[in-house]
Amino acid sequence: xxxxxxxxxxxxxxxxxxxxxxxxxxxxxxxxxxxxxxxxxxxxxxxxxxxxxxxxxxxxxxxxxxxxxxxxxxxxxxxxxxxxxxxxxxxxxxxxxxxxxxxxxxxxxxxxxxx
Amino acid sequence: xxxxxxxxxxxxxxxxxxxxxxxxxxxxxxxxxxxxxxxxxxxxxxxxxxxxxxxxxxxxxxxxxxxxxxxxxxxxxxxxxxxxxxxxxxxxxxxxxxxxxxxxxxxxxxxx
Numbered sequence: 001x002x003x004x005x006x007x008x009x010x011x012x013x014x015x016x017x018x019x020x021x022x023x024x025x026x027x028x029x030x031x032x033x034x035x036x037x038x039x040x041x042x043x044x045x046x047x048x049x050x051x052x053x054x055x056x057x058x059x060x061x062x063x064x065x066x067x068x069x070x071x072x073x074x075x076x077x078x079x080x081x082x083x084x085x086x087x088x089x090x091x092x093x094x095x096x097x098x099x100x101x102x103x104x105x106x107x108x109x110x111x112x113x114x115x
Numbered sequence: 116x117x118x119x120x121x122x123x124x125x126x127x128x129x130x131x132x133x134x135x136x137x138x139x140x141x142x143x144x145x146x147x148x149x150x151x152x153x154x155x156x157x158x159x160x161x162x163x164x165x166x167x168x169x170x171x172x173x174x175x176x177x178x179x180x181x182x183x184x185x186x187x188x189x190x191x192x193x194x195x196x197x198x199x200x201x202x203x204x205x206x207x208x209x210x211x212x213x214x215x216x217x218x219x220x221x222x223x224x225x226x227x
Contacts, residue, residue, distance in 0.1 A: 004157070033215070043203065043217040056214045090157055101165070103148055104205075104215060106157035 001027060004107035006091050012113045018079040021110045023091030025072050031055075031097030032074040033104060034066060037088040046089075049074055050097045078112075086114045117142040117208050119218035127224045133192050136221045138204030140185040147187045148205040148215070149178050158203060161189075191223075199225045 005024040013019050025032050033056075034046040045058040049068035066076045072093070078085055088111050092104035118141045128134050138147065146165045150158040162171045167182030175192045191198055204218040 035217075042219050045214050045216060048214060058214070088155065092158075101146075101163075103160045103163050104158075105160060106150075108157040109155070111155065 004091060004093050004105055006089075006107035006110050008110060009108065010111045010113075012115065013081050014115050015081055015083060017081050018077065019081060019112060021076045021078075021089055021091075021112075023074045023076070023093075023107060025074070025091075025093030026105055029093035029095055029105070030072055031094045031102070032068055032072065033092045033094075033097070034074070034076050035090045035092065036060075037090060037109070038086075043090070046076070048097055055097060081114045083114050086112060088112075117206070117216060119204055119206055119216060121202075121204060121218040121221045123221060124219065125222040125224075127226060128194050130195060130225055130227050131193055133190065134194060134223070135191075136189040136202050136223075138187045138189070138218050140206055142185070143209070144180070144182060144185050144187070145207040145209040145213075147178075147180050149176075149187070149189055150203045150205060150217075152201040152203060152220075154201070194223075194225045196225045196227055199223055
């Protein structure tokens with residue numbers, strides 16, 4: 001079974017631009033979660049999608065948005081990029097998402113650098 | 116909001132030595148997950164603990180959950196260079212906005 005696939009692996013953008021990151025979950029997984037990881041803040045929850053609906057959202061500004069398609073693939077968009085958005089963005093999929101018996105399986109992330 | 120604190124923040128051990136990493140929650144633990152991360156890569160799921168007193172092992176890694184203390188410990192026996200990386204604990208927050216949050220991480224280096 002293929003794991004969680006994130007594209008692109010690396011991305012360099014300039015301030016003010018927007019960016020779209022893509023995530024393909026493990027086959028059969030309906031929940032996709034997104035996390036931002038930085039040295040200072042650690043792993044921060046962005047949002048979770050389940051069956052094309054946003055089920056949970058973290059404390060990030062509205063510049064961060066996402067969506068999920070009918071095939072469970074998900075995209076994350078960040079508009080009006082700021083230097084502080086430089087981070088490793090991780091996507092994770094699971095069978096049920098918010099269930100206590102459904103661990104998250106992570107992709108290798110997209111390293112975003114904003115200059 | 117719930118927070119997970121890990122200790123120590125970093126650890127350097129000689130190959131073959133045992134070590135323990137702790138994860139303490141500020142609120143009730145609804146299941147506890149342990150992950151390992153190589154720098155710049157994704158997280159690898161190690162194990163999940165659900166009940167107080169539960170203990171699980173995977174190869175030379177053992178994790179225990181103490182619900183009363185709202186704490187979990189990860190113990191590595193006879194460490195090897197392959198054990199090096201960042202260890203993260205995660206827990207469901209529970210409630211209406213149930214989500215998985217993570218601890219601050221413990222960086223482990225194993226010297227040959």
